[in-house]
Amino acid sequence: xxxxxxxxxxxxxxxxxxxxxxxxxxxxxxxxxxxxxxxxxxxxxxxxxxxxxxxxxxxxxxxxxxxxxxxxxxxxxxxxxxxxxxxxxxxxxxxxxxxxxxxxxxxxxxxxxxxxxxxxxxxxxxxxxxxxxxxxxxxxxxxxxxxxxxxxxxxxxxxxxxxxxxxxxxxxxxxxxxxxxxxxxxxxxxxxxxxxxxxxxxxxxxxxxxxxxxxxxxxxxxxxxxxxxxxxxxxxxxxxxxxxxxxxxxxxxxxxxxxxxxxxxxxxxxxxxxxxxxxxxxxxxxxxxxxxxxxxxxxxxxxxxxxxxxxxxxxxxxxxxxxxxxxxxxxxxxxxxxxxxxxxxxxxxxxxxxxxxxx
Amino acid sequence: xxxxxxxxxxxxxxxxxxxxxxxxxxxxxxxxxxxxxxxxxxxxxxxxxxxxxxxxxxxxxxxxxxxxxxxxxxxxxxxxxxxxxxxxxxxxxxxxxxxxxxxxxxxxxxxxxxxxxxxxxxxxxxxxx
Numbered sequence: 001x002x003x004x005x006x007x008x009x010x011x012x013x014x015x016x017x018x019x020x021x022x023x024x025x026x027x028x029x030x031x032x033x034x035x036x037x038x039x040x041x042x043x044x045x046x047x048x049x050x051x052x053x054x055x056x057x058x059x060x061x062x063x064x065x066x067x068x069x070x071x072x073x074x075x076x077x078x079x080x081x082x083x084x085x086x087x088x089x090x091x092x093x094x095x096x097x098x099x100x101x102x103x104x105x106x107x108x109x110x111x112x113x114x115x116x117x118x119x120x121x122x123x124x125x126x127x128x129x130x131x132x133x134x135x136x137x138x139x140x141x142x143x144x145x146x147x148x149x150x151x152x153x154x155x156x157x158x159x160x161x162x163x164x165x166x167x168x169x170x171x172x173x174x175x176x177x178x179x180x181x182x183x184x185x186x187x188x189x190x191x192x193x194x195x196x197x198x199x200x201x202x203x204x205x206x207x208x209x210x211x212x213x214x215x216x217x218x219x220x221x222x223x224x225x226x227x228x229x230x231x232x233x234x235x236x237x238x239x240x241x242x243x244x245x246x247x248x249x250x251x252x253x254x255x256x257x258x259x260x261x262x263x264x265x266x267x268x269x270x271x272x273x274x275x276x277x278x279x280x281x282x283x284x285x286x287x288x289x290x291x292x293x294x295x296x297x298x299x300x301x302x303x304x305x306x307x308x309x310x311x312x313x314x315x316x317x318x319x320x321x322x323x324x325x326x327x328x329x330x331x332x333x334x335x336x337x338x339x340x341x342x343x344x345x346x347x348x349x350x351x352x353x354x355x356x357x358x359x
Numbered sequence: 360x361x362x363x364x365x366x367x368x369x370x371x372x373x374x375x376x377x378x379x380x381x382x383x384x385x386x387x388x389x390x391x392x393x394x395x396x397x398x399x400x401x402x403x404x405x406x407x408x409x410x411x412x413x414x415x416x417x418x419x420x421x422x423x424x425x426x427x428x429x430x431x432x433x434x435x436x437x438x439x440x441x442x443x444x445x446x447x448x449x450x451x452x453x454x455x456x457x458x459x460x461x462x463x464x465x466x467x468x469x470x471x472x473x474x475x476x477x478x479x480x481x482x483x484x485x486x487x488x
Contacts (some may be wrong), residue, residue, distance in 0.1 A: 012464040017396075032451075034397045126469045223396065223423060288398050309421050316398075338418070357450050 005050035006145045008201035010209055012217055021222055022116040024051040026332050029221035036224035037312040039356045044153035045220035046212050050145040054184075054199055055122065058108050059136035062077050066101060066109060067130055068264050070264045071247060072255035073298055077103035082187060082258060083175045083287065086255055087247045089266025093273060094243040095250070098235065100188060110177075110184070112146075112197075122222035128265070144184075149217060150195030150228075152355065156158050156183075159197055160215035161208065169196070190225060192232025192353045198338035227309050230318065233281065239292055240279065240306040245317030246270060249322060251279030279306070280317040280327065280334070282348030283359065286342040290319035297334040299343070300324035305335070313352045314359075322350065361389035367431070367470060368479035371413075374455060376430045381467050385431060386458040387419060387450065389451060395421035398447035403439035403459050410434055410462065412469070418457045419450065424463060432469035434462045440472050 001023035011018065026358055027048065029036060039045050057065070068075040072086030082103050088096045097117040102110040113121045122140060129136050149158050159166040168178045168185055174194075177186035184199040200208050213219070226236070233251075233333035241250035248256065248270060256270065282305070284290050290308030303323030311318045327333065329348045334341040345359045367375040376483070383432060391400065400420040410430035415429035418469035438461040441447050443449055449457040472484040474482065 028423075029396060032397055085445075227422060287400060288402075289425065289427065310420070312422070 003051070005048055005115060006205040007048045007050060007147075007209055010192070010206050010233070011048065011219070013025035016030060016219070016221060019222075021051070022033075024115060026051060028220040028223045030219045033221065033223040034312045036218070036220040037227050038153045039112065039218045040193055040220055040224065040228055041352070042152065043312060044149065044151040044157045044217045045191075046209065046217040046223075047140050047148040047220050047225055047226070048145075048196065048209075049148050050202075050205070052146060053113050053121075054114065054117040054141040054144050054146065055111045055113060055137055056108065056139045057111065057125075058139070059134065060107060061134045062107060062136055064108050064355055065129065065132065065134045065319055065323060067135055067159075067262055068132065070099075070101065071256045071264055071266060072108075073260060073262060074101060074103070075260075075262075077101070079176075080104055081177045083177055083186060087241075087252055088124070088249070089264070089270075090243060091265060093246050093266040093269035095237070095241045095245060095252075096243060097245055098125055098237050098241070098255075099251075100186075102186065104179070116238060116294055130232070141199075143202055145197045145202045146197055146199045147205065148189055148195065148197045149210060149212060150189045150220075151193050152189040153216060154193070154195035157215040157217045158198070161217070167359070175276065190234055191228040192230070192234070192350060192354065193228075227312055230309050230320065231311050231313055231350070231352040232308065232356035235320070236307055245322075246273055246275070248273070248275045249277040249279070251320070255304075276325060277303070278325050278327075280323050280329075281347040281351060282308075282321050282329040282333070282344045283347050283351075284313070284319075284335070284344045285332070287339075288317060288337050288342055290317045290344065292338075296321055296323055296344075298323055298327045298331075299325050299337075305334070311351060315356060318351050319344075360481075360482050361454075362476045364476045365424065366455070367473035369429065369431045369473060371429045372478045373428060373431050375473055376458075376472065377470055378457060381464070382437060383431065383434070383462050383464055383470065384458055385462065387429070387454060388430060389454040392450050393398055394404065395419065396423045398450045399448070401443050401459070403441075403444060403449045404436045405427050406436050406438055408426055408436045412434065416442070419447070425459055430462070432462075432464045433466070434487045436466040437461050448461060457463075
């Protein structure tokens with residue numbers, strides 16, 4: 001039996017093509033995935049991301065706990081509502097999950113973790129909570145739905161759908177959140193466009209979704225979510241990094257704080273490890289489509305594509321790939337696609353941000 | 360479901376039109392393009408290539424996934440459709456006019472082993488459950 005979000009019936013009414021997405025019955029598209037992609041780059045798209053899990057951590061020691069738990073430094077969070085992207089590592093320095101941490105106050109932080117890793121994450125956090133004697137309360141918020149509103153017209157659509165919210169959206173900076181009654185409004189996303197991720201009580205989600213559609217938002221499936229995030233150069237857990245890979249070889253060194261003395265799980269392993277690979281952007285020069293697990297040949301040895309797709313914005317295939325160090329942007333590599341070796345160029349990513357091509 | 364009665368079908372979701380001269384025109388079904396989604400890349404076989412029945416001979420790639428196209432019967436490729444390579448989305452627009460290749464069957468009688476529309480419909484329905 002697949003798990004359903006509070007918007008399941010809404011998706012079906014809209015004629016979505018539903019798929020098994022890691023045990024969740026989710027919309028992959030509502031028609032054309034490519035049209036949905038362009039809608040987010042030029043207008044306003046709505047995504048049901050309620051399969052992801054909001055998790056409230058409360059208690060006196062919550063900051064102390066998070067300092068040890070995650071690789072980024074929660075001491076960067078000093079203003080209420082500020083968000084931080086981080087990896088949670090195991091002792092070997094592998095990535096258990098990537099997550100967003102919102103600082104609300106000194107006894108309440110809210111985390112949002114991936115759907116597929118939610119149970120594992122929760123078990124790990126509860127174990128650390130007990131092992132370290134932190135005495136914190138961890139509350140999974142399955143009573144909340146989460147809707148992402150993304151694109152240049154996102155603010156306008158949200159303001160129109162939710163009277164009064166303009167007081168918040170007018171002052172909400174990127175990577176900040178604010179609570180409005182039971183609602184939680186974050187200026188975050190996974191598309192490379194301006195926009196919001198809004199949490200609402202599950203029972204209110206269908207009504208809120210319809211109001212957003214009446215305000216010009218178009219439903220977008222998880223298919224376009226993947227091409228949008230890849231163009232934006234954002235990692236996907238389970239593809240671009242996992243428990244066996246180091247964040248330092250996954251394009252995530254910027255999220256690992258090694259500057260302070262702070263001890264965190266995985267730090268010792270990372271400091272002992274030798275970094276030999278990098279995550280790089282690729283653009284296919286020949287015709288075809290790059291896909292995950294295709295083998296790459298470089299002058300410094302082999303690599304592998306971690307995420308590949310056809311980019312609707314660039315109209316050519318792009319990828320993230322783990323390749324040896326020492327291969328610089330501008331260099332050409334070869335990719336095994338079926339029985340051919342096709343040419344690809346290494347580029348600095350992101351590929352697209354705020355509707356503009358950056359490569 | 361869009362399954363024209365005048366065509367033949369394979370269990371791997373190709374459609375086959377038997378022309379008056381006995382040659383075959385081959386494409387992928389409406390159901391197949393619907394499963395794959397927006398097409399972005401198509402590679403057709405070269406004219407003159409000899410195919411065994413079931414041999415991988417063309418590739419269709421959507422944003423989502425790559426899929427092989429298989430020879431419905433043994434024979435020789437006599438033409439490939441350059442237009443679908445140039446405009447992969449034409450397969451989404453009308454799967455039954457966006458043919459991939461034409462072939463001359465090695466044994467004209469082999470087409471009788473292909474599925475008719477009713478049998479193909481049954482197959483698609485069974486795969487949906």
